[in-house]
Amino acid sequence: MIRWDADHESTAETPDLAALAALLADRTRAAICIALLDGGTWTAGELAEYAGVAPSTATEHLNLLVAGGLLAEERRGRRRHLRLAGPDTAETLENLAGLAPYRRVRIRSLAEANHRRALHHARTCYDHIAGALGVALAEAMTERGLLVRENGVELTGAGAAWLAALGIPHGGHSPAHRAHVRTCLDWTSRRRHLSGAVGAALYRHALEQRWIIKAPAGRILAVTEAGRAAFQRELGLPAEVLAPAPAAPPAPDRTDITPRRPG
Amino acid sequence: MIRWDADHESTAETPDLAALAALLADRTRAAICIALLDGGTWTAGELAEYAGVAPSTATEHLNLLVAGGLLAEERRGRRRHLRLAGPDTAETLENLAGLAPYRRVRIRSLAEANHRRALHHARTCYDHIAGALGVALAEAMTERGLLVRENGVELTGAGAAWLAALGIPHGGHSPAHRAHVRTCLDWTSRRRHLSGAVGAALYRHALEQRWIIKAPAGRILAVTEAGRAAFQRELGLPAEVLAPAPAAPPAPDRTDITPRRPG
DNA sequence: ATTACACTTCGGTGAGCGCCGAATCGTCCG
DNA sequence: CGGACGATTCGGCGCTCACCGAAGTGTAAT
Numbered sequence: 001m002i003r004w005d006a007d008h009e010s011t012a013e014t015p016d017l018a019a020l021a022a023l024l025a026d027r028t029r030a031a032i033c034i035a036l037l038d039g040g041t042w043t044a045g046e047l048a049e050y051a052g053v054a055p056s057t058a059t060e061h062l063n064l065l066v067a068g069g070l071l072a073e074e075r076r077g078r079r080r081h082l083r084l085a086g087p088d089t090a091e092t093l094e095n096l097a098g099l100a101p102y103r104r105v106r107i108r109s110l111a112e113a114n115h116r117r118a119l120h121h122a123r124t125c126y127d128h129i130a131g132a133l134g135v136a137l138a139e140a141m142t143e144r145g146l147l148v149r150e151n152g153v154e155l156t157g158a159g160a161a162w163l164a165a166l167g168i169p170h171g172g173h174s175p176a177h178r179a180h181v182r183t184c185l186d187w188t189s190r191r192r193h194l195s196g197a198v199g200a201a202l203y204r205h206a207l208e209q210r211w212i213i214k215a216p217a218g219r220i221l222a223v224t225e226a227g228r229a230a231f232q233r234e235l236g237l238p239a240e241v242l243a244p245a246p247a248a249p250p251a252p253d254r255t256d257i258t259p260r261r262p263g
Numbered sequence: 264m265i266r267w268d269a270d271h272e273s274t275a276e277t278p279d280l281a282a283l284a285a286l287l288a289d290r291t292r293a294a295i296c297i298a299l300l301d302g303g304t305w306t307a308g309e310l311a312e313y314a315g316v317a318p319s320t321a322t323e324h325l326n327l328l329v330a331g332g333l334l335a336e337e338r339r340g341r342r343r344h345l346r347l348a349g350p351d352t353a354e355t356l357e358n359l360a361g362l363a364p365y366r367r368v369r370i371r372s373l374a375e376a377n378h379r380r381a382l383h384h385a386r387t388c389y390d391h392i393a394g395a396l397g398v399a400l401a402e403a404m405t406e407r408g409l410l411v412r413e414n415g416v417e418l419t420g421a422g423a424a425w426l427a428a429l430g431i432p433h434g435g436h437s438p439a440h441r442a443h444v445r446t447c448l449d450w451t452s453r454r455r456h457l458s459g460a461v462g463a464a465l466y467r468h469a470l471e472q473r474w475i476i477k478a479p480a481g482r483i484l485a486v487t488e489a490g491r492a493a494f495q496r497e498l499g500l501p502a503e504v505l506a507p508a509p510a511a512p513p514a515p516d517r518t519d520i521t522p523r524r525p526g
Numbered sequence: 527a528t529t530a531c532a533c534t535t536c537g538g539t540g541a542g543c544g545c546c547g548a549a550t551c552g553t554c555c556g
Numbered sequence: 557c558g559g560a561c562g563a564t565t566c567g568g569c570g571c572t573c574a575c576c577g578a579a580g581t582g583t584a585a586t
Contacts, residue, residue, distance in 0.1 A: 012379055015450040016366035017359060018293035024284035026544070034280060045562060054546055059564055061544090069364065078553040078562045088448075092358045096280060099355055101332065103279035116275055152443030152459055180415030185351075187278040196415055289574070308532065317576060322534055324574090341532045341583040 023068045024096070028053055029061045033070060033093055036084045038219030039126040044080040090126035091184065091195070098185025115220070120188045121241075122221040124214065127200040132241045133212075133223065134193030135186050137202070140235040141194070153183050155198060163198070166234070168205045170198050286331045287359070291316055292324045296333060296356055299347045301482030302389045307343040353389035354447065354458070361448025378483070383451045384504075385484040387477065390463040395504045396475075396486065397456030398449050400465070403498040404457070416446050418461060426461070429497070431468045433461050 024030050031051045036042060042050075048058030062082060065071040070089055074081045084090050107113045122133035129137060141147045146159035155163075155170070163170045182196035194202065206212045211227030214220070223231070223242050231237040287293050294314045299305060305313075311321035325345060328334040333352055337344045347353050370376045385396035392400060404410045409422035418426075418433070426433045445459035457465065469475045474490030477483070486494070486505050494500040 010370040010376060011367045012370055012376075013365040014368050015360045015363040017297060017356075017363050018288055018290045019366065020359060020363035021284045021287035021293065025281055025288035027281045028544080030281035030284065043562080044564095048563095053544090055563065056547080056565080057545060063564095069362070078551095080563065088358075088362065092355065092362055093280075095351075095355045095358065096283060097278045099332070099351065100278040100280050100283035102276040103282065104274045105277050107273040107275055113273060113275075150443070152445070154443065180413070180417065182415070291574080306532080307534095311533095316574090318533065319535080319577080320575060326534095341581095343533070 020068060020070075023065060023070060024093075026061070028057070029065060032058075032061060032065065032082075033084070034097070036071065036082065037090060037093060037126055038124050039084070039090070040219075041074075041081045041083045044082065047082060084126070087126065091182075094125060094184045094187075094195075097187045098190070100187075118215075118220045118222075122212065122223060124203070124219040124221060125184065125186075125193070125195070128193070128195045128203045129199070129206070129212070129221065130184075130186055130193050131188060131221070133221070135189050135191045136237050136241040137231075137235065138183060138192060138194045140237055144235065147181070147194075149183075153181050153192075153194075155181050162234075163201070166205065168201050170201050283331065283333075286328060286333060287356075289324070291320070292328060295321075295324060295328065295345075296347070297360070299334065299345065300353060300356060300389055301387050302347070302353070303482075304337075304344045304346045307345065310345060347389070350389065354445075357388060357447045357450075357458075360450045361453070363450075381478075381483045381485075385475065385486060387466070387482040387484060388447065388449075388456070388458065391456070391458045391466045392462070392469070392475070392484065393447075393449055393456050394451060394484070396484070398452050398454045399500050399504040400494075400498065401446060401455060401457045403500055407498065410444070410457075412446075416444050416455075416457075418444050425497075426464070429468065431464050433464050 024033065028051045032047050035047060035050050044058055044062055045055060047062070048055045051058065051061075053061075062071065062073070062080070066073050066082075070085055071082050072085045073083075084093075107116065120131055122129065122131040124130065125134070128134070138147070141159065142149055144158075145156055146162050148154050148156055160170065180197035181194065182199070183192035184195045185191075186193050193199070206227065207214065209226065209230065210224055211230050212221045212223055215222070228242045231242055232239075287296065291314045295310050298310060298313050307321055307325055308318060310325070311318045314321065314324075316324075325334065325336070325343070329336050329345075333348055334345050335348045336346075347356075370379065383394055385392065385394040387393065388397070391397070401410070404422065405412055407421075408419055409425050411417050411419055423433065443460035444457065445462070446455035447458045448454075449456050456462070469490065470477065472489065472493065473487055474493050475484045475486055478485070491505045494505055495502075
């Protein structure tokens with residue numbers, strides 16, 4: 001990594017942590033990244049509206065985020081489609097959010113309150129389940145001896161058998177071939193939910209079996225009647241995490257952060 | 264998480280990713296955090312000198328970092344001792360550094376060049392081994408079937424046996440009790456080295472057996488003669504990662520970043 | 527006591543950057 | 557072809573904040 005140039009000056013390369021952090025140090029850019037943590041693809045205009053800034057401002061932010069390697073883009077016609085660069089990015093963002101301090105925000109409308117409630121209840125976190133439901137899943141699996149947590153997390157033999165019985169492929173069929181489990185710190189509850197390959201497989205299976213359904217736009221999940229039965233039967237999840245969101249049904253709007261300008 | 268206040272205004276709490284990132288978005292504060300990634304404890308004055316700023320400036324930065332929960336402090340007499348808040352913090356910082364873009368820096372002295380070379384060769388990363396040596400260890404273990412990497416990393420049965428034969432406690436003695444392995448992205452090589460409980464146990468064992476020794480101040484490691492023999496015997500590590508740093512021995516100075524003021 | 531030292535507080539300065547609106551570019555649709 | 561629309565560029569405004577030095581506080585050493 002150390003190079004001597006022709007003029008006998010030497011330079012080296014150092015990872016520029018401050019430059020990367022500066023990308024996330026702005027509220028608008030952070031909101032954009034958190035929005036994209038749903039694992040989906042948003043257009044520039046959607047992100048601008050979500051973040052509550054003018055389209056021109058959003059363009060500048062998106063340029064920076066793409067140039068910095070946090071976001072990937074795809075241009076289709078006059079649209080610009082954005083998503084997170086990859087799983088590594090998503091995971092680091094989640095961990096960072098779990099370490100971040102809380103900030104009080106004002107709730108401006110009933111729709112926003114409902115949306116937020118739904119987010120806390122169950123949502124996607126890139127490729128797995130987060131929110132109260134995600135945390136409850138991880139904790140129930142631990143209580144039933146399917147997971148072991150001590151200085152990390154591991155799937156037990158019983159856990160592997162449980163997944164296999166449910167028909168969830170988890171890639172851990174031999175001692176030399178163990179399933180990849182991780183946890184990530186849930187922003188809303190500060191407790192851990194399941195991620196890694198097992199977390200992703202569980203999410204895909206739950207979607208396929210229609211235990212949960214995903215709101216058309218956004219990252220909100222709802223537990224179906226079949227899901228309530230399955231989660232209760234398989235893991236004995238308590239009723240409160242299986243109940244639908246207490247107020248109105250999850251709204252598909254994207255007013256997740258408080259805009260700094262009143263319209 | 265949603266509360267209705269007495270005056271019927273509602274607020275909620277959201278993790279403030281931008282606030283946390285802002286702490287790391289400054290070069291000086293980032294340098295301080297990276298310095299503390301050696302897992303040790305530094306005084307405020309040492310950090311000020313390392314970062315190349317006045318003591319008063321360092322005080323302000325340290326106040327922010329402690330208030331933000333990234334650093335822990337201990338006041339002893341007129342000194343202020345700083346360290347990273349915990350393993351979670353260290354791990355997230357490492358991952359972030361692995362995602363960060365590179366920045367060219369000038370090398371100002373031979374001592375600095377040697378120091379940097381030594382850092383690239385072998386260093387601590389909080390509680391495990393990083394640098395070329397750390398990456399080589401992880402890769403050799405994978406080649407020999409002690410680790411399996413696919414969408415994560417896991418210790419194989421052979422890997423558990425290998426650790427046991429070496430007398431390295433790794434806490435994975437039953438199927439319900441598996442060893443905790445992780446990898447983290449090495450800043451210098453962009454490849455992965457071993458962390459998690461197994462990475463930490465390996466590091467502790469190598470120190471105890473004097474396969475490696477730690478420079479008094481800083482995070483530089485040197486491979487001993489015994490270490491060369493052991494790493495070659497146990498894992499067939501190539502000579503180049505076992506050789507001592509090619510130039511002068513690792514200097515204990517802390518000129519790791521380029522100061523912005525020549526004073 | 528006196529001196530030395532580690533750290534802190536405070537005031538002032540300068541640079542960086544996030545924001546918008548207006549104008550423009552390019553694509554899609556009627 | 558013309559109008560609508562999504563995205564971009566640019567100029568200018570205002571705020572935030574990292575920096576230093578000088579003075580101050582409290583602890584340790586003589």
